[in-house]
Structure formats: structure tokens, C-alpha cells
Amino acid sequence: MLDTLTAALRSLLPHDSVITDPVRLRTYECDGLTYHRATPGVVVLPDTADQVARVVRLCNDFAVPFVARGSGTGLSGGALPREDGVLIVTSKMRRILEIDLDNRRAVVEPGVTNLAITEAVRDRGHYYAPDPSSQQICSIGGNVAENSGGAHCLKYGFTVNHVEACEIVTPDGDLVTLDRMDPGYDLLGAFIGSEGTLGIATKITVRLSRTPESVVTVLAAFENIEQGGKAVSAIIGAGIVPAAIEMMDALAIEAAEAAVACSYPAGAGAVLIVELDGPEAEVRRQFARLQEICSAAFELRVAADAAERAAIWKGRKSAFAAVGRISPAYIVQDGVVPRTALPGVLAAIDRLSHEHHIRVANVFHAGDGNLHPLVLFDDAEPGAGERAEVVSGAILDLCIEHGGSITGEHGVGVDKSRYMPRMFSEDDLDTMQLVRCAFDPRGLSNPGKVFPTPRLCGEVPGVRKGVHPLVESGKAEQF
Amino acid sequence: MLDDIGVTVRQAGEEDAVGGVRPRWVALPESVEEVAALLRACAERDLAVVPAGGGTKLHWGSPPERCDVLLDMCCMNEILEHAAGDLVVRTQAGVTMDALAATLAEQGQELALDPPFTEHTTVGGTLATATAGPRAFRYGTARDLLIGITVVLPDGTIAKSGGKVVKNVAGYDLGKLFTGSQGTLGVIAEATFRLHPLPADRRWVTAELDRAEVAPIAAALAASQAEPSAVEVDRPDPDGPIALAVLVEGAEAETRALALRELVGKGSVTAERPPWWGLIQRDEVLVEVRFPTSGTEAVLDAAAGTGFALRGSPVTGRVLLESWRPVGEEELAAAVSGLRAKVEAAGGRVNVLAAPYAGVERWGQVSGLPLMRRVKERFDPGRMMSPGRFLGGI
Ligand SMILES: Cc1cc2nc3c(=O)[nH]c(=O)nc-3n(C[C@H](O)[C@H](O)[C@H](O)COP(=O)(O)OP(=O)(O)OC[C@H]3O[C@@H](n4cnc5c(N)ncnc54)[C@H](O)[C@@H]3O)c2cc1C
Ligand SMILES: Cc1cc2nc3c(=O)[nH]c(=O)nc-3n(C[C@H](O)[C@H](O)[C@H](O)COP(=O)(O)OP(=O)(O)OC[C@H]3O[C@@H](n4cnc5c(N)ncnc54)[C@H](O)[C@@H]3O)c2cc1C
Numbered sequence: 023m024l025d026t027l028t029a030a031l032r033s034l035l036p037h038d039s040v041i042t043d044p045v046r047l048r049t050y051e052c053d054g055l056t057y058h059r060a061t062p063g064v065v066v067l068p069d070t071a072d073q074v075a076r077v078v079r080l081c082n083d084f085a086v087p088f089v090a091r092g093s094g095t096g097l098s099g100g101a102l103p104r105e106d107g108v109l110i111v112t113s114k115m116r117r118i119l120e121i122d123l124d125n126r127r128a129v130v131e132p133g134v135t136n137l138a139i140t141e142a143v144r145d146r147g148h149y150y151a152p153d154p155s156s157q158q159i160c161s162i163g164g165n166v167a168e169n170s171g172g173a174h175c176l177k178y179g180f181t182v183n184h185v186e187a188c189e190i191v192t193p194d195g196d197l198v199t200l201d202r203m204d205p206g207y208d209l210l211g212a213f214i215g216s217e218g219t220l221g222i223a224t225k226i227t228v229r230l231s232r233t234p235e236s237v238v239t240v241l242a243a244f245e246n247i248e249q250g251g252k253a254v255s256a257i258i259g260a261g262i263v264p265a266a267i268e269m270m271d272a273l274a275i276e277a278a279e280a281a282v283a284c285s286y287p288a289g290a291g292a293v294l295i296v297e298l299d300g301p302e303a304e305v306r307r308q309f310a311r312l313q314e315i316c317s318a319a320f321e322l323r324v325a326a327d328a329a330e331r332a333a334i335w336k337g338r339k340s341a342f343a344a345v346g347r348i349s350p351a352y353i354v355q356d357g358v359v360p361r362t363a364l365p366g367v368l369a370a371i372d373r374l375s376h377e378h379h380i381r382v383a384n385v386f387h388a389g390d391g392n393l394h395p396l397v398l399f400d401d402a403e404p405g406a407g408e409r410a411e412v413v414s415g416a417i418l419d420l421c422i423e424h425g426g427s428i429t430g431e432h433g434v435g436v437d438k439s440r441y442m443p444r445m446f447s448e449d450d451l452d453t454m455q456l457v458r459c460a461f462d463p464r465g466l467s468n469p470g471k472v473f474p475t476p477r478l479c480g481e482v483p484g485v486r487k488g489v490h491p492l493v494e495s496g497k498a499e500q501f
Numbered sequence: 502m503l504d505d506i507g508v509t510v511r512q513a514g515e516e517d518a519v520g521g522v523r524p525r526w527v528a529l530p531e532s533v534e535e536v537a538a539l540l541r542a543c544a545e546r547d548l549a550v551v552p553a554g555g556g557t558k559l560h561w562g563s564p565p566e567r568c569d570v571l572l573d574m575c576c577m578n579e580i581l582e583h584a585a586g587d588l589v590v591r592t593q594a595g596v597t598m599d600a601l602a603a604t605l606a607e608q609g610q611e612l613a614l615d616p617p618f619t620e621h622t623t624v625g626g627t628l629a630t631a632t633a634g635p636r637a638f639r640y641g642t643a644r645d646l647l648i649g650i651t652v653v654l655p656d657g658t659i660a661k662s663g664g665k666v667v668k669n670v671a672g673y674d675l676g677k678l679f680t681g682s683q684g685t686l687g688v689i690a691e692a693t694f695r696l697h698p699l700p701a702d703r704r705w706v707t708a709e710l711d712r713a714e715v716a717p718i719a720a721a722l723a724a725s726q727a728e729p730s731a732v733e734v735d736r737p738d739p740d741g742p743i744a745l746a747v748l749v750e751g752a753e754a755e756t757r758a759l760a761l762r763e764l765v766g767k768g769s770v771t772a773e774r775p776p777w778w779g780l781i782q783r784d785e786v787l788v789e790v791r792f793p794t795s796g797t798e799a800v801l802d803a804a805a806g807t808g809f810a811l812r813g814s815p816v817t818g819r820v821l822l823e824s825w826r827p828v829g830e831e832e833l834a835a836a837v838s839g840l841r842a843k844v845e846a847a848g849g850r851v852n853v854l855a856a857p858y859a860g861v862e863r864w865g866q867v868s869g870l871p872l873m874r875r876v877k878e879r880f881d882p883g884r885m886m887s888p889g890r891f892l893g894g895i
Contacts, residue, residue: 124720125793147724169670180668182677183645192872199868203791203818205852206864206892207686207873208631211644211677215670235726255586261609261698301728303753358666362586390668391587427669434671445671446661453652453660454673460875472672 024063024106027084031066031108034076039114041065050109053096054156058436062089062103069114071189071197071224078222079195081108087466090218092133092161096168097354098435100217100471110222112163118142119225126230127186132163132223136170139228148230151178154431155339163223169215171431173266173338174297176389178231180431182214189225193462197224212457217433218468220461234299237265238309239331242294242319243287247271247384249318250292251365254388256315257296258361262308267389268295268338274345274383274396275337281344284337287321294319294388295338341385342396349381349398351407353414357421358430361391367420371395374416378409382417392430393421419444434472442474452477503528503570506542508535510570517571519551520564520857520890524571531576533651533659533690540688541657543570544885550655551887552684554626555597561630561784561855562683563863566889572688574625580604581691582665589648589665591693594625610696613640615779625689631681635731635748635779638723638817640697643680649693650676652686655885659690667695678876684887685895686880700730700750704758707775708768710734710743712805716797719815721764722747723794727757732816735777737825739805746775777812781821784855786833788822790840792849803843807836818849830858841865864892 031040041047042064051059063086068074081088087107094101103109112133120129121142128139128150136157139150153172154160160170166188171180178184187201188210200210213220244250250269257267270278272291278284286293296312298305316322325331337344345352359367368384375382383396395417399410418428418441428434428441442451451473459479461467503510509529517527525548530536543550548569553559555575577595584590585608592601598612599619605611615634616622628650633642640646649663652675662675679689710718715734722732731748745765749758758770781787788809792800797815804811804822813820828836833856841851845865853863867873870893877895880886889895 122793122795124795126723127793171668175668179641179645180670182674183641196871198872201868203850204867204869205850206681206867206869206895207876208644208677208681209869209872209876211680212673212675215674232724232726258588259586261701263698301726301751301753301757303756304728304751307752358668360584360587360589360666362584387668391666392668425664426666427664427671429671430666430668431670438671442672445664449658450660450662451672453654453658453675454662456879457673457675457678457876460879461872 023084023086027080027086027108028064030080031064031077034080035066035068035073039067039069041067050091050094050103050111053091053094053099053101055097055099055435055437058099058102060103060105062109063105063107065109065111067111067114071191074110074222074224075191075195075197077108077110078191078193081466082195082464085464085466087469089468090163090167090222092164093135093159095156095160096164096435097356097432098429098437100167100433100435100468102436112161115224123148123230127227128230129225129227130162132166132226133161136160136162136165143230144233147233149233150228151184151231152181155342162226162228166214166223166226167216167218168431168433173268173387176267176387177263177265182211184229185210185214185226186229187227188213188223190221190223192221193464193467217435217472219458219472221467236302236305237297237299237331238305239325239334240296240312240316241286241323241334242296242316243290243321244292244294244319246291247368248365250294251368251388253294253316253318254364255362257312258389260311260315262298262311264296264389265299266295266297267387269293269386269388270338270341271384273348273381274341274385277344277348277383278337278341280347282336282340284333286337295334338385342394345383345396345398349400351399351401353397353410355393355395355397355414355417356429356432357393357418357426359391359393359421359424359426361389363424363426364388364391367393367424370420371417374413378413380406380409380413382413387430390430391426393417436471439472439474442472502546503539503542506538508539513571519559519568519571520562522564522568524551524568526569527571527573529573529576533653536572536653536688536690537657537659539570539572540653540655544656544883547883549885549888552625552629552688554595554623554629555621557621558626558630560857561787562890564889565887574623577690583608584665585610587665588696589667589693590696591649591665591691592624593691594623594628594689596624598622598624598627605696606699609699611699612694613646613697614643617780624692628680628689628692629682629684633817633819635733635814638732638814639730644677646694647676647680647692648695650679650689651691652679652688653690654687655881655883663693665693683891685877685891687886701752702754703748703750703772704754705771705773705775706747706749706758706762706765706768707771708745708765710745712743712801713798715743715745715801715815718745718765719794719797722761723816725761725764727760729761731814733778733814734812735775736811738810739808744775744777746778780812781823783823783825785857786824786828787853787855788837788840789852789854790820790822790844790849792818792844792847794818796844796847796849799847800844800849803840807840809836830860833858834861837861867892
């Protein structure tokens with residue numbers, strides 16, 4: 023089946039856009055979550071939306087599943103390929119099509135990196151607000167699929183708040199534009215964050231933001247995490263909405279120090295990075311208030327310029343990779359709790375860590391309760407990986423218990439689909455499945471992700487039966 | 502027929518009609534479970550249902566193809582949880598925006614949407630209509646502030662998505678799908694919102710502008726470092742002057758407002774909300790125009806040709822047109838198609854939100870319509886929920 027499909031793909035796309043060489047196929051076998059691997063049946067690198075649509079139609083003709091892939095930095099196995107399917111990689115679709123500062127928008131292809139958008143407009147006083155730590159590499163298509171956030175989403179929101187329109191190839195192979203301006207159901211809102219299960223984004227219109235007049239970045243060092251946590255509550259309680267509030271515990275600081283020599287204050291049990299931005303007068307006043315609130319800090323550093331700001335952020339932004347310096351292996355967890363539950367949850371994580379003899383480094387977006395515990399273990403030690411898994415899973419249970427979420431930004435993917443029934447009832451999941459069935463009745467678009475064992479869609483009264491007319495026309499074009 | 506399901510039901514009267522269609526019963530459920538029991542019973546008996554909040558906008562959209570039961574959400578009026586420390590509130594859908602605002606204000610917080618007729622309008626109705634107000638420029642619209650939702654599907658299934666944390670990407674976002682769904686997918690039973698601290702202070706810069714001044718001044722304001730929360734214009738008479746009002750919120754509001762006044766080049770700074778701010782005053786006929794802001798001038802020109810009053814935002818690209826005098830069906834149809842041609846050429850859209858006529862094309866072309874139909878078919882295969890009220894006969 024796949025052989026015939028591959029032949030058809032070759033007649034559709036330029037030679038170098040269809041990959042079947044086993045060695046090259048293997049470079050696509052996983053995303054940032056490296057312990058789920060599968061060699062894709064075939065990889066295609068389309069250059070245009072029209073090519074994506076044709077590939078998807080072919081997949082429909084052969085009833086073969088397909089998976090979209092951007093830069094492969096995902097941390098939940100969302101872009102894990104199918105051995106019996108096609109992996110559609112957007113790396114050739116890297117054009118910035120339009121920059122329209124009058125309307126504060128840019129129109130880009132899905133393979134464009136997150137940072138490339140900001141770089142294209144920075145000298146004209148604008149930027150693209152969502153800033154995942156992976157922003158140098160991750161693609162905007164992947165951001166749309168994951169509804170990615172970043173350190174600054176506390177004040178500015180997530181991808182979904184900054185995307186004005188998407189052109190998508192539906193799972194049947196139709197090209198459709200979903201625009202925030204359109205009347206009707208907010209399908210754009212439903213598509214963003216759907217992890218590639220509702221189709222493939224081929225053109226994205228993002229909103230650009232004005233670079234703020236004033237930015238103040240503060241590093242506050244506390245003796246322990248409780249003091250840091252209290253400061254966070256006091257900041258929010260004072261009615262201040264900083265652009266970012268990030269916290270790291272002693273172990274995470276140790277790792278960052280080892281990796282990038284960020285020279286955070288010695289002896290800190292926790293550091294807090296607070297960034298205030300906005301109109302100068304407002305920032306000045308908020309900063310004065312912040313200094314009072316952080317009176318328990320034993321050191322308070324304020325970045326004097328962009329270089330010092332970058333130095334403060336360096337430790338935080340490198341934290342995930344940095345733990346590699348202090349541990350042979352680790353799991354990056356992503357869960358959310360209501361911010362006020364943070365102290366209790368952190369204490370519980372500490373207990374879990376002791377109980378299972380597994381170290382946990384805590385790095386988190388403290389302002390919105392998004393935890394990124396890094397669960398450290400030695401993969402050479404028998405049983406350590408299993409114990410780390412237990413701790414990692416128990417952290418998600420804690421999040422659910424406290425009314426939070428099993429993922430704040432990394433997505434469900436293959437990794438967490440089994441936790442979905444703990445957070446949602448069967449009825450909740452079946453209802454979400456209705457959306458899936460409306461977009462993808464044949465279940466070909468990134469199957470096996472997000473939902474555990476989804477039900478088949480079945481027929482609905484009034485819904486078209488049999489083969490989609492576009493499948494027919496796709497066939498007619500092909501053979 | 503509906504007296505054995507444990508939900509309060511009364512006979513409907515003339516005043517309960519929806520777009521001229523009179524239901525047989527009005528149901529008054531008091532809990533999510535009662536809504537579910539009612540919808541299940543209606544599904545079994547093939548009765549069509551239209552949900553109602555405060556009933557202030559029931560004449561918006563097309564009249565329903567049929568309506569047997571008006572589901573009045575007024576008894577679902579409990580604010581379930583205000584977690585002030587987390588800046589989150591969970592509420593039943595029948596709570597009025599007024600009651601919600603009062604509770605939140607006690608803790609110095611607000612839901613940053615600004616529907617003015619808050620005495621009657623409900624949380625559910627506000628979500629289902631997804632109308633945007635002036636401060637959408639800064640805070641986004643209802644869909645951007647909603648973080649969790651509980652809905653009841655036409656077959657009685659109770660489903661939720663999202664939760665009570667601001668950051669959450671687990672599963673599909675049903676909240677987005679139901680926001681603006683006009684009661685055609687199911688009933689919104691509960692909603693959870695992200696809140697903001699009440700601004701320390703607020704000021705408006707007000708000035709009178711000529712038509713040609715609006716676009717450049719609006720662009721300068723939008724790009725300004727003084728960060729206005731909203732920029733609105735009001736033109737009651739198409740040939741008359743245009744009132745501009747710019748809202749500044751937060752610390753140092755006065756200083757920042759003065760800086761913005763400099764940008765405008767005239768006008769005054771006041772702590773008083775302009776009397777027309779964010780209001781819809783006549784919605785017998787109501788036309789919405791959405792556009793990329795580069796089309797502002799074209800929209801102002803095109804709207805002047807219709808003779809309607811105009812109010813809205815040249816920075817978010819959304820204005821509403823109202824009529825101060827009765828408009829006939831043919832006149833409206835002609836005005837809308839003329840307007841649509843010009844606005845669409847400028848990259849915008851024209852939607853007739855309310856009109857008592859069948860012969861007016863309410864919605865323009867929408868690329869996603871076939872997908873929307875499929876969503877409706879999956880959620881409401883029996884066409885029980887507000888059938889025919891939305892675009893494309895949805
Ligand atoms: C060091 C590091 C730091 C990170 N920090 C953050 C962070 O701060 N915040 C955050 O939110 N995430 C973060 N991530 C996670 C990851 O970078 C994001 O999820 C990112 O959006 C993935 O983009 P990608 O292009 O790599 O997508 P991929 O990994 O290639 O794919 C991710 C998912 O998107 C789908 N997809 C890709 N392209 C498309 C398309 N065009 N249309 C439809 N579906 C598509 C795939 O099928 C898959 O399900 C981090 C990852 C790493 C490795
Ligand atoms: C920022 C802003 C500014 C506004 N400005 C004005 C203004 O100046 N003047 C003005 O008149 N209006 C204004 N509106 C619009 C108005 O406030 C809303 O449309 C209103 O909230 C409708 O509420 P209601 O409870 O009266 O709904 P209803 O009129 O009862 O219902 C409206 C629609 O929603 C559906 N619906 C209601 N409740 C539910 C539910 N629980 N589940 C599913 N569907 C439901 C109904 O079937 C109907 O289609 C504004 C709205 C906003 C957000």
C-alpha cells in the first residue's frame with residue numbers, strides 16, 4: 023500500500039521532496055521527547071500549500087495516516103511518525119510572505135521559526151509576543167498546533183491570542199481559511215492547540231506587538247522557596263501583572279550554574295525572575311512596589327541594560343538542557359496548578375522525591391502555576407528510570423487533585439493521552455471527539471495522539487456518505 | 502408532556518416569542534443536571550429548544566425554524582467560586598454580568614469585558630453572542646478570557662473542557678467553539694474566566710474629528726507607548742462630526758492621557774465615561790463591520806453612504822451600524838450589499854446581527870462554512886438547538 027502511495031507521491035513532488043532512504047528516515051523518528059520512536063513510512067517535504075493538499079488527498083485515497091512535523095522540538099511526542107504513514111515536514115515552507123505593520127500583522131508559512139518573525143520586525147519596533155524557550159528553532163506551525171506559550175504569556179497570552187487567521191489543509195485535503203474576522207463558529211480557536219489532529223496549517227497570520235517603552239528585569243534571590251512563593255502571591259495580590267514571573271529552586275540553579283555559568287547569587291534556595299514592561303511611568307511605579315514586596319530577598323539585582331537582562335534570563339532559558347550537566351538522564355514534566363496551590367504542591371513534590379530517592383529540579387512559570395519539574399535519574403542504575411516515571415506520573419496526579427492540568431504548554435501528544443481520562447470524564451472526551459469527527463471523520467490526521475483509544479466516528483444523519491468528491495478528483499488527477 | 506422530568510416548566514405566552522416564533526413551554530432548570538434532564542426529554546420527544554439568558558438579544562439572528570421550549574437560564578444564578586488569589590471565577594451561566602461584576606469588585610477584580618446592559622445580560626448570553634466591547638483592544642474578547650466551560654449537548658450529555666487554571670492545553674478547547682455559537686450547539690451551563698485587577702485609575706481623552714483625521718490618529722494611538730486600553734469613535738449622523746474617545750487605565754493614567762491628547766492634537770482629558778461608550782442603543786437593525794485597520798477610511802466612507810449611525814473601534818477594526826429611523830427590507834438589503842462590496846474590497850466583513858427580515862443576506866461568504874456545518878451535524882444531528890438561527894441555515 024505504502025509503496026504504491028510512495029510512487030504516487032514521487033509523481034506529485036520534486037525528487038528531493040520524497041524521502042525513503044532508511045538512514046534519512048531515521049532522522050525523523052522522534053521529536054524532543056526521545057523515548058518514543060518510530061521510523062516513518064515515508065517523509066515528504068512539500069514546498070507549497072497546494073502540495074500539502076495533494077499529499078493529504080493521496081493519503082485519503084489510500085486510507086494512509088499522515089503526521090505533520092515542524093522543527094521536531096515538541097516535548098510530548100506529537101510529531102511521532104507512523105511506520106504505516108506519511109510524515110509531512112514543513113521545513114521547506116519557510117517564507118515570510120508579508121509584513122504589514124499598518125495592520126500589525128505578518129503572514130508566514132508554517133515552517134518559519136518563531137524567532138524569525140520577531141527578527142524580521144524588531145528594528146521597526148515590533149515583535150511577536152509568544153516566546154517559547156525553544157523559539158530559535160521551533161516552527162510557527164508547531165506553535166499553532168501546540169498553542170505554545172512562553173515566559174511572557176502571563177501578561178500577553180498564548181499563541182491562540184496572537185493568531186488572526188490560518189489557512190489549513192483539512193484532513194480531507196481541502197484548503198480552508200479560518201479567520202478571526204469570520205462570523206460563525208470559532209473554528210480557528212478550536213484548531214489552535216489541536217496538535218495536528220484537525221489538519222495542517224499551511225499559512226498563518228500572526229499579530230505583531232509594539233515593543234514596550236520600558237522593560238525592567240529583576241532577579242530576586244531568596245533563602246528558600248517558601249519566601250519566593252510568598253513574594254509571588256504578594257505581587258499578584260498587589261494588582262501587578264508582570265510580563266513574566268519565573269522561579270527556579272536550588273537544584274535548578276545548580277544545574278544552570280554548571281551549564282552556562284549564569285552567576286546567580288550564591289546560596290540562593292530559590293530565585294525569582296520578574297519582568298515588568300509597559301509605559302515608563304507605570305513600570306516605574308510597579309517597580310517601586312515590587313522592591314517593597316521583595317524585602318525578604320537577600321539580594322535584588324536589576325538589569326541595567328539589554329546585556330544584563332540577557333544574563334539574568336540565560337540561566338532560566340537554558341534550564342532544561344542544563345540539568346543534563348548534573349544528571350545522566352531526566353524527564354521534563356509540564357503540569358499546572360492554581361497559583362495559590364503552589365506551596366502545597368511543591369512540598370508534596372519534595373516528599374515524593376525523598377520517598378522514591380529521585381531528585382527533582384523545579385523550574386516554573388510561577389505567575390500562572392505552570393510547573394516544569396525536571397525529574398532526574400541515572401539510566402545506568404537498574405530501576406531508576408521506573409522510579410522516575412512513578413514520580414513524574416505522581417506529579418501529574420497532584421496537578422489534577424489540585425484542580426489543575428496535565429499540560430500547560432507542551433501538549434498531550436502520545437506521552438500523556440493515558441492521563442486524559444484522569445482529567446476528563448468519558449463524556450468530556452466523547453464530546454471533544456465530535457470535533458475530531460467533524461474535521462477528520464476517517465481519523466487519518468495524526469491518529470493516536472491526544473485521545474486514548476478514540477471511538478470511531480460512524481455516520482451521522484445528513485452527513486455525506488461514501489467517498490469524498492475531492493478524493494475522487496484527487497484520484498482523477500493522479501491516475 | 503414535560504411535567505414528569507423534575508424541571509419547572511410553565512406554559513409560554515406571547516411575550517416569550519423568539520423572532521416571532523412562539524414556544525409552547527418555558528423551562529426553568531436550576532442545575533446542570535436539570536438542564537441535561539430537560540434536553541434529554543426534549544430529544545426523546547423531538548422538541549426544539551432555544552436557550553435564553555436575560556432575553557435581551559433573542560431577536561438577534563434569524564428566527565428559529567421551530568421552537569417548542571424556551572430554556573430560561575435565569576435560575577442558574579450562582580457564582581460558584583471566586584478564587585481571588587488565582588484571579589479566576591467560576592460561575593453558572595444565568596448569573597447576570599452586573600451581579601458578577603459586583604462580587605468581583607469586592608476583591609478589587611473584574612472580568613475585563615464591558616457589556617453595559619449588565620442588569621439583565623447573563624454570562625451565558627454574553628458568551629453565546631460573543632459581542633466585543635471597547636477594551637477588546639487590550640484584553641481580547643470573551644473567547645480570550647474564558648478558561649473553562651461546562652456545556653450540555655442536545656442529547657443531555659454534560660461535558661466540560663479547559664479548567665480553572667489560566668494555562669492549559671489538555672484536549673480541544675470547547676469553550677472557543679461555544680463562544681459565539683448563538684445557542685446552536687448546546688447550552689452553556691457554567692463558565693470559568695480569567696480575571697484582572699481593577700485598574701487603579703482611568704481617564705478618557707475625548708475630541709471631535711473630521712472623517713479624514715480618524716485613520717491616521719487611530720494608527721498613532723494604537724502604536725503609542727502610552728498604551729491606551731481602548732480607542733472608540735461615535736458618528737451618530739453620517740454627515741456630522743466624529744467623536745473620538747480614548748481610554749487609559751492603570752497607574753499614572755492622567756499623565757499618559759495627557760501624552761495621548763498631544764498625539765491627537767486637540768480635545769480634553771476627563772475621568773467621566775462618554776455617555777455613548779460601548780453602547781448599542783438601537784438594535785432592531787444592527788450591522789457589524791469587521792476590517793483590517795488599514796481599511797478604516799474605506800469603512801467610514803462606505804458606512805456614510807448607508808445613512809446609519811456608526812460606533813466602534815478603529816484600532817480593533819470593528820464597528821456597529823445602527824439606524825435611528827425604521828429601515829424597510831429592500832432598503833436594508835440594498836444598503837448591506839453595497840456596503841459589503843466596499844468593505845470586502847478593503848479586506849473586511851459585513852454581518853447583519855439583527856434585522857426583522859428574511860430577505861436580507863445576513864452573512865457574507867465564509868471559507869469555513871462546510872466545516873461549521875459538519876460541526877453542527879455532529880453536535881446536534883437532530884437539529885434540536887436553535888435550528889436555523891445561525892449562518893448558512895445552521
Ligand atoms: C528546550 C525546549 C524548550 C521549550 N520551551 C517551550 C516553552 O517555553 N513553551 C512551550 O510552549 N513549548 C516549549 N517547548 C516545546 C516545543 O518547542 C513547542 O511545542 C513547539 O511549538 C513545537 O514546535 P515544532 O515546530 O518543533 O513542532 P513539532 O515538534 O514538529 O510538532 C509539534 C506538534 O505540532 C504538529 N504540527 C507541526 N507543524 C504543524 C502544522 N503546520 N500544522 C499542524 N500541525 C503541525 C505536529 O504534528 C505535532 O503534533 C520547548 C521545547 C524544547 C526542546
Ligand atoms: C463588551 C460588550 C458590549 C456590549 N454592548 C452592548 C450594548 O451596548 N447594548 C446592548 O444591547 N448589548 C450589548 N452587548 C451585547 C449583550 O450584552 C449580549 O449580547 C448579551 O450579553 C446577551 O445576554 P442575554 O443574557 O440577554 O442573552 P439572550 O438575549 O437571552 O440570548 C442571546 C443569544 O444567546 C443564546 N444563549 C443565551 N444563553 C445561553 C446559554 N446559557 N447557552 C447557550 N446559548 C445561550 C440565546 O439562544 C441567544 O441566541 C454587549 C456585549 C459585550 C460583550
